[in-house]
Amino acid sequence: MNDLEFKTEQNRFNLHHLATDKFKTNLIQVFFMLPLKNEKEAAMNALIPSILERGSKNYNDNQLIKTELENLYGSNMSSNILKRGENQILRFSLEMVNEKFLTHKSNLTVDAFKLLNDIIFNPITESGKFKQKFFEQEKEILKQDILSLINDKYSFAVENCLARMCKNEKYGIYKLGTVSALAEISNQELYDHYQKIIKEAKRSLFLVGNFKSSFVENIFEETHLDSGADIYDDHTEVVYQDKEPDYYEQELKVNQARLSIGFRSGITRKDPDYYSLLVFNSLIGGSTHSRLFQEIREKRSLAYYVSSSIESTKGLLLINSGINAENHQKVIEVVEKEIKAVADGEFSQDEFLRSKKSIINHLKQDLDSNKSLSAHFLLSLVNDKEESINKTIGGVEAVSEDDIIAVAQKLKMDTIYLLKSEE
Amino acid sequence: MESIYNKNMDERLVKAKLDNGLNIYIFPKKDYVKQYAMLSVDFGSNDIDFIDVKNGRRRNMPLGIAHFLEHQLFEDKEESIFDKFADLGASANAYTNFDSTNYLFSSSSNFEDSLINLIEFVEDPYFSDENVKKEKGIIVQEIKMYQDNPYWKSYFNLLSALYSKHPVKNEIAGTEESVMSITPEDLYICYYNFYLPSNMDLILIGDLDPQRIINLIRENQAKKHFPHFKNPVRIIEEEPENVAKKLVEEKMNISRPMVQIAFKDPVQSEEPAQIIKKEYIVNLLLDIVFGNSSKNYNELYDQGIIDNSFSCSYHKKPDYAYVHLHGESNKPDQMREKVKEKLVDIDHDEIKENFQRIKRKYQGSFIRLFNNFNNLASEFINYRRLGIDIFELATIIEDIKLEELLAYSDKIFNKDFMVESIILNED
Numbered sequence: 130m131n132d133l134e135f136k137t138e139q140n141r142f143n144l145h146h147l148a149t150d151k152f153k154t155n156l157i158q159v160f161f162m163l164p165l166k167n168e169k170e171a172a173m174n175a176l177i178p179s180i181l182e183r184g185s186k187n188y189n190d191n192q193l194i195k196t197e198l199e200n201l202y203g204s205n206m207s208s209n210i211l212k213r214g215e216n217q218i219l220r221f222s223l224e225m226v227n228e229k230f231l232t233h234k235s236n237l238t239v240d241a242f243k244l245l246n247d248i249i250f251n252p253i254t255e256s257g258k259f260k261q262k263f264f265e266q267e268k269e270i271l272k273q274d275i276l277s278l279i280n281d282k283y284s285f286a287v288e289n290c291l292a293r294m295c296k297n298e299k300y301g302i303y304k305l306g307t308v309s310a311l312a313e314i315s316n317q318e319l320y321d322h323y324q325k326i327i328k329e330a331k332r333s334l335f336l337v338g339n340f341k342s343s344f345v346e347n348i349f350e351e352t353h354l355d356s357g358a359d360i361y362d363d364h365t366e367v368v369y370q371d372k373e374p375d376y377y378e379q380e381l382k383v384n385q386a387r388l389s390i391g392f393r394s395g396i397t398r399k400d401p402d403y404y405s406l407l408v409f410n411s412l413i414g415g416s417t418h419s420r421l422f423q424e425i426r427e428k429r430s431l432a433y434y435v436s437s438s439i440e441s442t443k444g445l446l447l448i449n450s451g452i453n454a455e456n457h458q459k460v461i462e463v464v465e466k467e468i469k470a471v472a473d474g475e476f477s478q479d480e481f482l483r484s485k486k487s488i489i490n491h492l493k494q495d496l497d498s499n500k501s502l503s504a505h506f507l508l509s510l511v512n513d514k515e516e517s518i519n520k521t522i523g524g525v526e527a528v529s530e531d532d533i534i535a536v537a538q539k540l541k542m543d544t545i546y547l548l549k550s551e552e
Numbered sequence: 553m554e555s556i557y558n559k560n561m562d563e564r565l566v567k568a569k570l571d572n573g574l575n576i577y578i579f580p581k582k583d584y585v586k587q588y589a590m591l592s593v594d595f596g597s598n599d600i601d602f603i604d605v606k607n608g609r610r611r612n613m614p615l616g617i618a619h620f621l622e623h624q625l626f627e628d629k630e631e632s633i634f635d636k637f638a639d640l641g642a643s644a645n646a647y648t649n650f651d652s653t654n655y656l657f658s659s660s661s662n663f664e665d666s667l668i669n670l671i672e673f674v675e676d677p678y679f680s681d682e683n684v685k686k687e688k689g690i691i692v693q694e695i696k697m698y699q700d701n702p703y704w705k706s707y708f709n710l711l712s713a714l715y716s717k718h719p720v721k722n723e724i725a726g727t728e729e730s731v732m733s734i735t736p737e738d739l740y741i742c743y744y745n746f747y748l749p750s751n752m753d754l755i756l757i758g759d760l761d762p763q764r765i766i767n768l769i770r771e772n773q774a775k776k777h778f779p780h781f782k783n784p785v786r787i788i789e790e791e792p793e794n795v796a797k798k799l800v801e802e803k804m805n806i807s808r809p810m811v812q813i814a815f816k817d818p819v820q821s822e823e824p825a826q827i828i829k830k831e832y833i834v835n836l837l838l839d840i841v842f843g844n845s846s847k848n849y850n851e852l853y854d855q856g857i858i859d860n861s862f863s864c865s866y867h868k869k870p871d872y873a874y875v876h877l878h879g880e881s882n883k884p885d886q887m888r889e890k891v892k893e894k895l896v897d898i899d900h901d902e903i904k905e906n907f908q909r910i911k912r913k914y915q916g917s918f919i920r921l922f923n924n925f926n927n928l929a930s931e932f933i934n935y936r937r938l939g940i941d942i943f944e945l946a947t948i949i950e951d952i953k954l955e956e957l958l959a960y961s962d963k964i965f966n967k968d969f970m971v972e973s974i975i976l977n978e979d
Contacts, residue, residue: 151583153561153923191853195845199909202916226919230561270859276807277880282700382805382978385696417645418638427632430689433697451697479639486641493660497586498924 134517143359155338156499161219162331162360165299172306178208183263185247212304214365214442250353290389290546337499361513369395386454386549392446398512404524405532411484454549472537566762573750587663587758588925595746596651597724601787616726619648642666679736709800710973716796717789745784809884816969817873824938834866895965
């Protein structure tokens with residue numbers, strides 16, 4: 130078995146290649162890193178990929194693109210806007226089955242990559258702008274996407290909590306921008322912005338799978354990709370402060386109240402205590418063996434879900450739960466009590482070992498998924514700390530009980546947000 | 553023990569059946585770190601009405617009992633089941649759907665101990681007044697969470713419009729009221745009726761030694777006594793051909809209206825292979841007519857009537873079947889009109905032109921299935937319950953003929969069997 134590590138190829142583009150024949154499919158991803166500046170730019174960055182996906186010069190409408198992808202044995206092409214630290218990351222993803230499992234011979238990878246390339250770099254233009262029809266339609270659809278956050282009450286609570294918590298930081302900007310900022314965008318400025326991204330944004334290319342060497346060698350002949358800096362974050366502001374937690378309530382007609390509690394850990398992937406944070410998160414709320422799951426759900430029957438998660442570029446920890454509104458104070462008290470207990474070293478060795486094993490188990494399983502391998506490497510690249518999964522596992526293994534206590538002591542509750550039913 | 557090797561896919565399936573009736577299926581995956589096990593019980597939310605194997609009495613159980621039982625089995629006298637798995641570095645989970653309850657774990661070490669854990673906790677029920685009462689609070693929160701989900705809400709409104717008798721119209725977790733009425737005794741009755749090894753399948757995937765694993769399970773099972781081997785008789789009342797309601801409307805706090813449309817497809821008794829084949833045929837047909845490469849999809853997208861929230865699929869089981877189309881739209885009335893209009897008048901030439909390409913897409917998605925253990929296990933059990941091994945799907949897809957699509961295209965979208973479920977914005 131190979132070690133499943135990304136190798137950075139010496140090339141004029143930032144090619145990160147993980148060669149393996151483990152998967153039935155090959156995965157190609159192109160990333161552009163776009164620092165969060167304001168809501169209008171965020172909306173522009175989110176709008177560009179959906180316009181590009183509508184049609185390019187050689188594949189000039191959606192129907193033709195989808196037809197071509199189906200011809201390529203149902204290859205998947207998609208674009209996403211991710212938020213990592215104070216950046217939007219624009220990800221284009223292409224996944225196709227490995228030719229060796231097909232009974233008919235085919236040049237799938239090359240053909241699919243040609244399509245992706247055309248979509249990203251060769252948009253249809255009309256007098257130096259995007260095609261007006263695509264621009265208008267996708268602007269309307271993005272508006273609907275922004276508004277549709279309310280349909281998913283879990284995410285609605287999370288985003289509202291983070292927006293309030295980071296209202297004075299770039300991180301507080303929603304990854305799709307706002308409806309009012311979107312309305313201000315003109316086709317011309319959007320196209321100019323696109324040109325700027327293509328020329329100046331930090332970018333990377335990931336390959337995961339069993340690619341022919343001729344493909345990897347010639348990939349740059351086939352593409353318009355220019356050289357530029359590899360993606361890494363050098364500006365995210367890690368805020369870590371002592372303050373009384375802010376409390377916000379929002380009313381909406383809901384059956385279940387949602388509680389989100391935001392904390393500052395001040396710990397990012399670059400920090401040595403990042404591995405301790407991983408283990409702490411597993412102990413407090415990352416899984417079903419965690420303290421909060423046991424105390425809030427299993428012992429007190431107050432919730433169906435209660436979990437914690439970390440943001441490791443900005444240094445945040447978030448606890449989320451769905452509850453009856455009248456219990457919110459009780460839940461907050463349990464959260465405070467459990468974090469304090471860990472900070473006081475009141476946890477058993479079994480709990481400690483379990484939490485470590487759980488993290489290691491999940492990391493190991495990431496080795497079996499092309500997308501997880503890519504997501505893990507992306508985060509390490511963003512945080513300027515290239516690291517294989519096996520190396521992260523090594524870091525977790527070295528964590529001691531005292532390290533966890535230190536993380537728990539470091540954690541600062543910042544913002545409490547409650548979404549509840551109208552009185 | 554039987555071993556089937558599929559050369560095209562370079563995949564192997566090992567099968568064994570124990571004396572007590574438990575079926576074991578193993579996919580050995582070389583070079584994979586992840587190990588995955590799923591114990592699937594042939595007992596889902598649809599199984600609420602049955603003849604008790606102990607006394608021949610008809611039992612009518614509260615809605616949501618299968619899902620409740622799934623939660624309750626995680627209760628143990630001493631230690632938390634989740635902790636037991638976590639101690640081994642494995643993580644356990646479970647889910648209930650219309651026709652099965654599935655207990656699973658994934659691990660990267662200690663597979664054998666974890667596997668024994670899985671079998672032991674599913675085969676060792678412990679229901680008390682106290683722990684049942686506690687679980688009610690948790691499940692009521694789960695139900696409330698789903699009530700705030702507009703897709704889920706309108707999907708079950710749609711099913712309740714399609715079916716007047718068939719239990720698939722009921723929410724999997726039941727209602728707050730039905731859940732509150734569940735007693736430990738109800739749970740024990742369901743347990744001894746359905747949780748028999750002969751009513752279960754064990755699916756294992758990973759870099760495993762099949763012979764060794766099968767021996768291990770056989771040894772474990774030999775130590776236990778199971779009272780009887782008869783499988784329970786389920787009662788499904790006869791479903792009328794007609795739909796229950798044509799339209800269900802509801803208001804929720806959402807960004808824009810959500811439209812769901814379904815066509816009820818009356819069922820006849822069919823061979824398992826035929827059921828699966830028909831499911832593929834109609835899904836291919838839907839992709840041609842309303843998939844995102846279709847003329848219709850792109851025309852309505854262009855007119856701002858639908859967007860990429862739109863999707864369509866066909867679901868077929870031995871006892872029910874329906875076509876399902878749904879999406880969000882700010883022009884819900886136009887969307888309803890247009891979709892109906894297009895489906896009632898399908899162009900045969902369009903089917904002919906696109907058939908081969910869409911078939912290819914399905915061949916690709918079959919290959920992809922083997923990438924993801926979780927999907928592989930759930931799809932495998934789906935087909936296995938119908939009596940088909942997953943490798944046979946490749947042949948089923950390959951054998952689909954254009955004529956079969958054409959034949960269904962004229963009769964499956966019958967307006968008389970159409971229902972709609974609409975969620976509108978709260979004012």
